[in-house]
Amino acid sequence: MDFKLDKAIEILERTPGVIEELLNGLSQEWVMNNEGNDTWSPYDIVGHLIHGEKTDWIVRMEIIISDNDDKTFQPFDRFAQFEQSKGKTLQQLIDEFKELRKQNIAVLISKKFNEGTLNKTGIHPVFGIVTLSQLLSAWVVHDLSHIAQIARVMAKQYKTGVGPWQAYLPILNL
Amino acid sequence: MDFKLDKAIEILERTPGVIEELLNGLSQEWVMNNEGNDTWSPYDIVGHLIHGEKTDWIVRMEIIISDNDDKTFQPFDRFAQFEQSKGKTLQQLIDEFKELRKQNIAVLISKKFNEGTLNKTGIHPVFGIVTLSQLLSAWVVHDLSHIAQIARVMAKQYKTGVGPWQAYLPILNL
Numbered sequence: 001m002d003f004k005l006d007k008a009i010e011i012l013e014r015t016p017g018v019i020e021e022l023l024n025g026l027s028q029e030w031v032m033n034n035e036g037n038d039t040w041s042p043y044d045i046v047g048h049l050i051h052g053e054k055t056d057w058i059v060r061m062e063i064i065i066s067d068n069d070d071k072t073f074q075p076f077d078r079f080a081q082f083e084q085s086k087g088k089t090l091q092q093l094i095d096e097f098k099e100l101r102k103q104n105i106a107v108l109i110s111k112k113f114n115e116g117t118l119n120k121t122g123i124h125p126v127f128g129i130v131t132l133s134q135l136l137s138a139w140v141v142h143d144l145s146h147i148a149q150i151a152r153v154m155a156k157q158y159k160t161g162v163g164p165w166q167a168y169l170p171i172l173n174l
Numbered sequence: 175m176d177f178k179l180d181k182a183i184e185i186l187e188r189t190p191g192v193i194e195e196l197l198n199g200l201s202q203e204w205v206m207n208n209e210g211n212d213t214w215s216p217y218d219i220v221g222h223l224i225h226g227e228k229t230d231w232i233v234r235m236e237i238i239i240s241d242n243d244d245k246t247f248q249p250f251d252r253f254a255q256f257e258q259s260k261g262k263t264l265q266q267l268i269d270e271f272k273e274l275r276k277q278n279i280a281v282l283i284s285k286k287f288n289e290g291t292l293n294k295t296g297i298h299p300v301f302g303i304v305t306l307s308q309l310l311s312a313w314v315v316h317d318l319s320h321i322a323q324i325a326r327v328m329a330k331q332y333k334t335g336v337g338p339w340q341a342y343l344p345i346l347n348l
Contacts, residue, residue: 001203001331010200011328021195022321026184029175127338137335138343144329145345147196151322154185157175161311164301169312171319174348 003133005113008140013105015143016098019046022150023090031090035156042150046093047081049146053100055080057139058107064122064132065111072123108136177307179287182314187279189317190272193220196324197264205264209330216324220267221255223320227274229254231313232281238296238306239285246297282310 001007023031023042034041040048060073085093111117118133152171159172166172175181197205197216208215214222234247259267285291292307326345333346340346 001207001335003332003335007201007203010204014195018192018195021188021192027181029181030184033175124338127341130337130339134335134337134339137332137337138339141329141332141336141339141343141346144325145343148322148325148329148345151318151325155315155318155322158177158311158315161175161177161308162315163304163308163311164298165304165308165312165315167301169315169319171322172315 003118003137005108005118005136008136009105009108011140011143012101012108015049015147016094016101018147019049019097019150020094022147024094030154030157033153033157035153040149040153042153043085043090043093044081045146045150045153046090046097047085048078049143050093050097050100051077051080051084052142053097053104057135058104060122060135061108061111061132064120064135065117071121073125075125177292177311179282179292179310182310183279183282185314185317186275186282189223189321190268190275192321193223193271193324194268196321198268204328204331207327207331209327214323214327216327217259217264217267218255219320219324219327220264220271221259222252223317224267224271224274225251225254225258226316227271227278231309232278234296234309235282235285235306238294238309239291245295247299249299 023046031043032041034044055074056076063071063073088096113132118131118136120132121129122132122135124130152174155169155171159166162169162172197220205217206215208218229248230250237245237247262270287306292305292310294306295303296306296309298304326348329343329345333340336343336346
Protein backbone atom coordinates (compact mmCIF):
# COMPACT_ATOMS: atom_id res chain seq x y z
CA MET A 1 0.00 0.00 0.00
CA ASP A 2 1.19 3.49 -0.82
CA PHE A 3 1.08 5.84 2.12
CA LYS A 4 -2.16 7.80 2.40
CA LEU A 5 -2.80 9.87 5.51
CA ASP A 6 -6.47 8.90 5.80
CA LYS A 7 -5.61 5.19 5.66
CA ALA A 8 -2.90 5.64 8.28
CA ILE A 9 -5.31 7.45 10.58
CA GLU A 10 -7.77 4.54 10.28
CA ILE A 11 -5.23 2.43 12.17
CA LEU A 12 -3.87 5.09 14.52
CA GLU A 13 -7.30 6.09 15.79
CA ARG A 14 -8.36 2.57 16.70
CA THR A 15 -5.24 1.36 18.55
CA PRO A 16 -6.27 2.55 22.04
CA GLY A 17 -9.64 0.81 21.64
CA VAL A 18 -8.00 -2.40 20.46
CA ILE A 19 -5.69 -2.40 23.46
CA GLU A 20 -8.55 -1.69 25.83
CA GLU A 21 -10.54 -4.57 24.34
CA LEU A 22 -7.47 -6.85 24.57
CA LEU A 23 -6.53 -6.05 28.15
CA ASN A 24 -9.22 -4.33 30.14
CA GLY A 25 -10.61 -6.44 32.97
CA LEU A 26 -8.10 -9.28 32.58
CA SER A 27 -6.55 -10.97 35.61
CA GLN A 28 -3.28 -9.51 36.78
CA GLU A 29 -1.31 -12.53 35.54
CA TRP A 30 -2.27 -11.86 31.92
CA VAL A 31 -1.45 -8.18 32.21
CA MET A 32 1.69 -8.19 34.38
CA ASN A 33 3.58 -11.32 33.25
CA ASN A 34 6.26 -10.88 30.61
CA GLU A 35 8.31 -13.25 28.43
CA GLY A 36 11.06 -13.63 31.02
CA ASN A 37 14.22 -11.68 31.90
CA ASP A 38 14.14 -8.06 30.72
CA THR A 39 11.13 -8.40 28.43
CA TRP A 40 7.97 -6.31 28.68
CA SER A 41 4.55 -7.14 30.07
CA PRO A 42 1.37 -5.84 28.36
CA TYR A 43 1.29 -3.22 31.16
CA ASP A 44 4.83 -2.08 30.25
CA ILE A 45 3.88 -1.88 26.58
CA VAL A 46 0.97 0.48 27.24
CA GLY A 47 3.36 2.74 29.18
CA HIS A 48 5.75 2.67 26.23
CA LEU A 49 2.96 3.69 23.84
CA ILE A 50 2.11 6.63 26.11
CA HIS A 51 5.72 7.80 26.11
CA GLY A 52 5.69 7.62 22.31
CA GLU A 53 2.65 9.91 22.20
CA LYS A 54 4.45 12.43 24.40
CA THR A 55 7.96 12.46 22.96
CA ASP A 56 8.17 10.60 19.67
CA TRP A 57 5.82 10.75 16.69
CA ILE A 58 4.14 14.13 16.86
CA VAL A 59 7.26 15.79 18.27
CA ARG A 60 9.32 14.49 15.36
CA MET A 61 6.62 15.48 12.89
CA GLU A 62 6.80 19.04 14.22
CA ILE A 63 10.59 19.03 13.77
CA ILE A 64 10.24 17.89 10.15
CA ILE A 65 7.70 20.55 9.20
CA SER A 66 9.37 23.32 11.22
CA ASP A 67 11.69 25.96 9.76
CA ASN A 68 14.48 24.97 12.15
CA ASP A 69 17.94 24.58 10.67
CA ASP A 70 18.61 21.56 12.83
CA LYS A 71 16.14 18.82 12.00
CA THR A 72 17.73 16.15 14.21
CA PHE A 73 15.32 14.16 16.41
CA GLN A 74 16.04 13.51 20.07
CA PRO A 75 16.73 9.82 20.78
CA PHE A 76 13.63 8.05 22.11
CA ASP A 77 13.82 6.64 25.65
CA ARG A 78 12.71 3.01 25.42
CA PHE A 79 12.71 2.57 29.19
CA ALA A 80 10.85 5.68 30.38
CA GLN A 81 7.68 3.72 31.13
CA PHE A 82 9.27 1.83 34.01
CA GLU A 83 9.44 5.10 35.97
CA GLN A 84 6.43 6.90 34.49
CA SER A 85 3.87 4.12 34.88
CA LYS A 86 4.66 3.63 38.57
CA GLY A 87 1.60 3.57 40.81
CA LYS A 88 -0.84 3.74 37.90
CA THR A 89 -3.45 1.12 37.17
CA LEU A 90 -3.73 -0.38 33.70
CA GLN A 91 -7.05 1.40 33.24
CA GLN A 92 -5.39 4.74 34.07
CA LEU A 93 -2.70 4.04 31.48
CA ILE A 94 -5.23 3.05 28.84
CA ASP A 95 -7.26 6.22 29.51
CA GLU A 96 -4.11 8.32 29.28
CA PHE A 97 -3.10 6.66 26.01
CA LYS A 98 -6.61 7.19 24.60
CA GLU A 99 -6.62 10.86 25.46
CA LEU A 100 -3.10 11.55 24.14
CA ARG A 101 -3.77 9.68 20.93
CA LYS A 102 -6.99 11.62 20.37
CA GLN A 103 -5.13 14.91 20.81
CA ASN A 104 -2.28 13.81 18.55
CA ILE A 105 -4.60 12.73 15.74
CA ALA A 106 -6.34 16.09 15.99
CA VAL A 107 -2.95 17.80 15.59
CA LEU A 108 -2.12 15.54 12.64
CA ILE A 109 -5.39 16.34 10.87
CA SER A 110 -5.06 20.06 11.58
CA LYS A 111 -1.84 20.22 9.53
CA LYS A 112 -3.63 19.39 6.26
CA PHE A 113 -0.50 17.83 4.70
CA ASN A 114 -0.06 17.67 0.94
CA GLU A 115 2.27 15.39 -1.05
CA GLY A 116 5.05 17.93 -0.77
CA THR A 117 4.91 18.07 3.01
CA LEU A 118 4.92 14.27 3.22
CA ASN A 119 8.28 14.30 1.42
CA LYS A 120 9.87 16.78 3.85
CA THR A 121 12.69 15.28 5.88
CA GLY A 122 14.22 15.13 9.33
CA ILE A 123 17.34 13.47 10.74
CA HIS A 124 16.94 10.32 12.76
CA PRO A 125 19.73 10.04 15.38
CA VAL A 126 20.67 6.55 14.18
CA PHE A 127 19.78 6.15 10.52
CA GLY A 128 19.86 9.69 9.18
CA ILE A 129 17.48 11.28 6.69
CA VAL A 130 13.86 10.15 6.86
CA THR A 131 10.71 11.58 5.28
CA LEU A 132 7.52 12.61 7.03
CA SER A 133 5.65 9.83 5.24
CA GLN A 134 8.19 7.28 6.54
CA LEU A 135 7.74 8.63 10.07
CA LEU A 136 3.96 8.37 9.87
CA SER A 137 4.15 4.89 8.31
CA ALA A 138 6.46 3.82 11.14
CA TRP A 139 3.96 5.16 13.69
CA VAL A 140 1.26 2.89 12.20
CA VAL A 141 3.54 -0.15 12.04
CA HIS A 142 4.76 0.56 15.58
CA ASP A 143 1.15 0.42 16.85
CA LEU A 144 0.46 -2.86 15.05
CA SER A 145 3.74 -4.31 16.19
CA HIS A 146 2.89 -3.66 19.85
CA ILE A 147 -0.60 -5.12 19.44
CA ALA A 148 1.08 -8.26 18.07
CA GLN A 149 3.59 -8.17 20.94
CA ILE A 150 0.84 -7.97 23.59
CA ALA A 151 -0.88 -10.99 22.00
CA ARG A 152 2.45 -12.88 21.90
CA VAL A 153 3.36 -12.10 25.52
CA MET A 154 -0.01 -13.40 26.69
CA ALA A 155 0.21 -16.47 24.42
CA LYS A 156 3.59 -17.37 25.94
CA GLN A 157 2.00 -17.75 29.38
CA TYR A 158 0.58 -21.05 28.07
CA LYS A 159 3.74 -22.17 26.28
CA THR A 160 4.10 -25.35 28.30
CA GLY A 161 0.34 -25.65 28.84
CA VAL A 162 -0.38 -26.44 25.18
CA GLY A 163 1.82 -29.57 25.25
CA PRO A 164 2.49 -30.97 21.77
CA TRP A 165 0.46 -28.15 20.12
CA GLN A 166 3.57 -26.01 20.52
CA ALA A 167 4.69 -27.39 17.14
CA TYR A 168 1.61 -25.85 15.46
CA LEU A 169 1.75 -22.49 17.24
CA PRO A 170 4.90 -20.71 16.02
CA ILE A 171 4.05 -17.59 18.06
CA LEU A 172 5.28 -19.54 21.12
CA ASN A 173 8.76 -19.79 19.67
CA LEU A 174 9.23 -16.18 18.56
CA MET B 175 0.69 -19.70 34.20
CA ASP B 176 -0.96 -22.95 35.17
CA PHE B 177 -4.12 -23.64 33.22
CA LYS B 178 -7.28 -22.40 34.92
CA LEU B 179 -10.55 -22.50 33.03
CA ASP B 180 -11.74 -19.08 34.23
CA LYS B 181 -8.49 -17.42 33.11
CA ALA B 182 -8.72 -19.13 29.72
CA ILE B 183 -12.29 -17.92 29.27
CA GLU B 184 -11.16 -14.34 29.99
CA ILE B 185 -9.23 -14.48 26.70
CA LEU B 186 -11.64 -16.61 24.67
CA GLU B 187 -14.62 -14.39 25.39
CA ARG B 188 -12.92 -11.18 24.28
CA THR B 189 -11.37 -12.33 20.99
CA PRO B 190 -14.36 -11.50 18.73
CA GLY B 191 -14.51 -7.99 20.22
CA VAL B 192 -10.76 -7.47 19.75
CA ILE B 193 -11.02 -8.51 16.12
CA GLU B 194 -14.03 -6.27 15.56
CA GLU B 195 -12.16 -3.33 17.09
CA LEU B 196 -9.08 -4.13 14.96
CA LEU B 197 -10.86 -4.51 11.63
CA ASN B 198 -14.35 -3.14 11.55
CA GLY B 199 -14.76 -0.12 9.28
CA LEU B 200 -11.24 -0.30 7.82
CA SER B 201 -10.64 0.29 4.12
CA GLN B 202 -10.68 -2.81 1.94
CA GLU B 203 -6.91 -2.67 1.40
CA TRP B 204 -6.20 -3.20 5.11
CA VAL B 205 -8.68 -6.05 5.34
CA MET B 206 -8.17 -7.89 2.04
CA ASN B 207 -4.40 -7.58 1.40
CA ASN B 208 -2.20 -10.47 2.54
CA GLU B 209 1.55 -11.03 2.94
CA GLY B 210 1.98 -12.24 -0.66
CA ASN B 211 1.64 -15.63 -2.41
CA ASP B 212 -0.55 -18.09 -0.50
CA THR B 213 -0.71 -16.15 2.77
CA TRP B 214 -3.92 -15.05 4.47
CA SER B 215 -5.58 -11.66 4.65
CA PRO B 216 -7.30 -10.49 7.87
CA TYR B 217 -10.58 -11.41 6.11
CA ASP B 218 -9.31 -14.98 5.53
CA ILE B 219 -8.22 -15.25 9.17
CA VAL B 220 -11.69 -14.39 10.48
CA GLY B 221 -13.11 -17.14 8.24
CA HIS B 222 -10.55 -19.57 9.65
CA LEU B 223 -11.56 -18.68 13.22
CA ILE B 224 -15.22 -19.35 12.33
CA HIS B 225 -14.34 -22.78 10.95
CA GLY B 226 -12.48 -23.53 14.19
CA GLU B 227 -15.60 -22.71 16.21
CA LYS B 228 -17.63 -25.11 14.08
CA THR B 229 -15.29 -28.09 13.70
CA ASP B 230 -12.29 -27.85 16.00
CA TRP B 231 -12.18 -26.87 19.67
CA ILE B 232 -15.59 -27.71 21.07
CA VAL B 233 -15.98 -30.74 18.81
CA ARG B 234 -12.67 -32.13 20.07
CA MET B 235 -13.57 -31.31 23.66
CA GLU B 236 -16.77 -33.35 23.26
CA ILE B 237 -14.72 -36.28 21.91
CA ILE B 238 -12.38 -36.15 24.90
CA ILE B 239 -15.16 -36.14 27.50
CA SER B 240 -17.35 -38.66 25.65
CA ASP B 241 -17.52 -42.38 26.45
CA ASN B 242 -16.55 -43.31 22.89
CA ASP B 243 -13.90 -45.97 22.48
CA ASP B 244 -12.31 -44.08 19.62
CA LYS B 245 -11.07 -40.72 20.81
CA THR B 246 -9.33 -39.71 17.59
CA PHE B 247 -9.99 -36.18 16.34
CA GLN B 248 -10.86 -35.46 12.72
CA PRO B 249 -8.09 -33.49 10.95
CA PHE B 250 -8.88 -29.77 10.82
CA ASP B 251 -9.36 -28.20 7.37
CA ARG B 252 -7.11 -25.16 7.22
CA PHE B 253 -8.50 -24.00 3.89
CA ALA B 254 -12.26 -24.31 4.44
CA GLN B 255 -12.67 -20.54 4.80
CA PHE B 256 -11.82 -19.89 1.15
CA GLU B 257 -15.07 -21.60 0.16
CA GLN B 258 -17.19 -20.81 3.22
CA SER B 259 -16.52 -17.08 3.42
CA LYS B 260 -17.49 -16.50 -0.22
CA GLY B 261 -19.94 -13.67 -0.74
CA LYS B 262 -19.89 -12.62 2.92
CA THR B 263 -18.86 -9.21 4.14
CA LEU B 264 -16.29 -8.86 6.89
CA GLN B 265 -19.02 -7.62 9.23
CA GLN B 266 -21.07 -10.74 8.53
CA LEU B 267 -18.06 -12.91 9.34
CA ILE B 268 -17.35 -11.03 12.55
CA ASP B 269 -20.99 -11.32 13.64
CA GLU B 270 -20.93 -15.04 12.88
CA PHE B 271 -17.70 -15.52 14.84
CA LYS B 272 -19.15 -13.55 17.77
CA GLU B 273 -22.29 -15.65 17.89
CA LEU B 274 -20.50 -19.00 17.55
CA ARG B 275 -17.95 -18.08 20.20
CA LYS B 276 -20.69 -17.03 22.60
CA GLN B 277 -22.46 -20.35 22.14
CA ASN B 278 -19.23 -22.31 22.51
CA ILE B 279 -18.26 -20.56 25.73
CA ALA B 280 -21.72 -21.30 27.09
CA VAL B 281 -21.17 -24.99 26.27
CA LEU B 282 -17.73 -24.88 27.90
CA ILE B 283 -19.09 -23.35 31.10
CA SER B 284 -22.04 -25.76 31.21
CA LYS B 285 -19.66 -28.73 31.53
CA LYS B 286 -18.40 -27.65 34.98
CA PHE B 287 -15.03 -29.36 34.50
CA ASN B 288 -12.97 -30.46 37.49
CA GLU B 289 -9.23 -31.25 37.61
CA GLY B 290 -9.93 -34.86 36.67
CA THR B 291 -11.82 -33.94 33.52
CA LEU B 292 -9.07 -31.53 32.46
CA ASN B 293 -6.65 -34.45 32.48
CA LYS B 294 -8.83 -36.64 30.23
CA THR B 295 -7.27 -37.34 26.84
CA GLY B 296 -8.01 -37.62 23.13
CA ILE B 297 -5.90 -38.56 20.13
CA HIS B 298 -4.68 -35.81 17.83
CA PRO B 299 -4.35 -37.11 14.25
CA VAL B 300 -0.74 -35.90 14.03
CA PHE B 301 0.81 -35.85 17.49
CA GLY B 302 -1.17 -38.44 19.42
CA ILE B 303 -2.36 -38.22 23.03
CA VAL B 304 -3.35 -34.77 24.28
CA THR B 305 -5.20 -33.68 27.40
CA LEU B 306 -8.32 -31.53 27.60
CA SER B 307 -6.32 -28.83 29.37
CA GLN B 308 -3.79 -28.82 26.49
CA LEU B 309 -6.64 -28.52 23.97
CA LEU B 310 -8.18 -25.58 25.83
CA SER B 311 -4.77 -23.90 26.27
CA ALA B 312 -4.15 -24.30 22.54
CA TRP B 313 -7.52 -22.68 21.82
CA VAL B 314 -6.45 -19.60 23.81
CA VAL B 315 -3.01 -19.43 22.18
CA HIS B 316 -4.57 -19.97 18.75
CA ASP B 317 -6.80 -16.90 19.30
CA LEU B 318 -3.87 -14.74 20.40
CA SER B 319 -1.71 -16.02 17.58
CA HIS B 320 -4.28 -14.95 14.98
CA ILE B 321 -4.70 -11.53 16.59
CA ALA B 322 -0.92 -11.13 16.28
CA GLN B 323 -1.09 -12.39 12.68
CA ILE B 324 -3.77 -9.86 11.72
CA ALA B 325 -1.63 -7.06 13.17
CA ARG B 326 1.42 -8.38 11.30
CA VAL B 327 -0.37 -8.71 7.95
CA MET B 328 -1.57 -5.13 8.20
CA ALA B 329 1.86 -3.89 9.34
CA LYS B 330 3.47 -5.49 6.27
CA GLN B 331 1.41 -3.29 3.95
CA TYR B 332 3.79 -0.47 4.99
CA LYS B 333 6.97 -2.54 4.81
CA THR B 334 8.57 -0.35 2.18
CA GLY B 335 6.75 2.77 3.36
CA VAL B 336 8.66 2.95 6.66
CA GLY B 337 12.02 3.28 4.85
CA PRO B 338 14.99 2.86 7.21
CA TRP B 339 12.68 2.24 10.21
CA GLN B 340 12.40 -1.33 8.94
CA ALA B 341 15.51 -2.10 10.99
CA TYR B 342 13.66 -1.14 14.21
CA LEU B 343 10.40 -2.94 13.41
CA PRO B 344 11.15 -6.68 13.43
CA ILE B 345 7.48 -7.52 12.78
CA LEU B 346 8.11 -6.51 9.14
CA ASN B 347 10.66 -9.29 8.74
CA LEU B 348 8.70 -12.16 10.32
